[in-house]
Amino acid sequence: MTACTGKRELNKAKKRAEIVEVATRSFFGRGYGATSMSAIADELGGSKATLWAHFSSKEDLFAAVVDNKVETFSQDVDEVLTGQVFSFPALRRACLRFLDCLLRENSVQLFRLVVSEGERFPEINEMFYERGPFKFRACVTSFFETRFSHEEAERLTLMTVSAMIGYRSDVLMRPERPTLRDREAFVDMMIGLIDWPRALPSEALPA
Structure with a gap:
């Protein structure tokens, strides 16, 4: 159970780091105003719910x-x-x-x-x-x-x-x-x- 929990937390941290990396490129490249959560979710290629699960x-x-x-x-x-x-x-x-x-x-x-x-x-x-x-x-x-x-x-x-x-x-x-x-x-x-x-x-x- 502990091993499963640890792996789950590791995967969560990796996904969070991936989101931050994509967001960094977007903020620096497009600016704050032109960056949207939807655009970041699209670039990540996953469910928008995943993005919102990490950042509100x-x-x-x-x-x-x-x-x-x-x-x-x-x-x-x-x-x-x-x-x-x-x-x-x-x-x-x-x-x-x-x-x-x-x-x-x-x-x-x-x-x-x-x-x-x-x-x-x-x-x-x-x-x-x-x-x-x-x-x-x-x-x-x-x-x-x-x-x-x-x-x-x-x-x-x-x-x-x-x-x-x-x-x-x-x-x-x-x-x-x-x-x-x-x-x-x-x-x-x-x-x-x-x-x-x-x-x-x-x-x-x-x-």
Whole structure:
């Protein structure tokens, strides 16, 4: 009985992943507004009831696409932030990893989709922000809080994240992508221009 249940759950997970993959291509290729549940069901080639059994709406399906893309992004960034105590080398590594993730094709496609259709469909703006940027900013703030007050950590998060997202937007308008050396130069310049607050005394730092 357990083996049958396990196989059934595995098949269900595989079907869900297949649906998310097809939906991703549709959202990125056609846009959010032009994508329909019926079209996705037709592309899957199965019963529409199967699609609806996994996802109750297009919004629910889009959320799964965002979660899928954000998970990989988060794993890469968390690797250089989670459990780290603030230092300039650690910040530099995190910023470079963040830029690398931001400039990956999947990240760029998702960003362009949200920006282009977020005004018409504000629900996808909120969905994307809560699942991606909001969680990432909280992670960055926690990193800064290992050396600065909560208020200063929030200010530093706003400055660094905004600078890197702005850099990504600038890059997307260029005919050529920046090299690793270009990205390193930007990160070094950004860190050098920040008005760094006084760090908390060592006795106030978390153990």
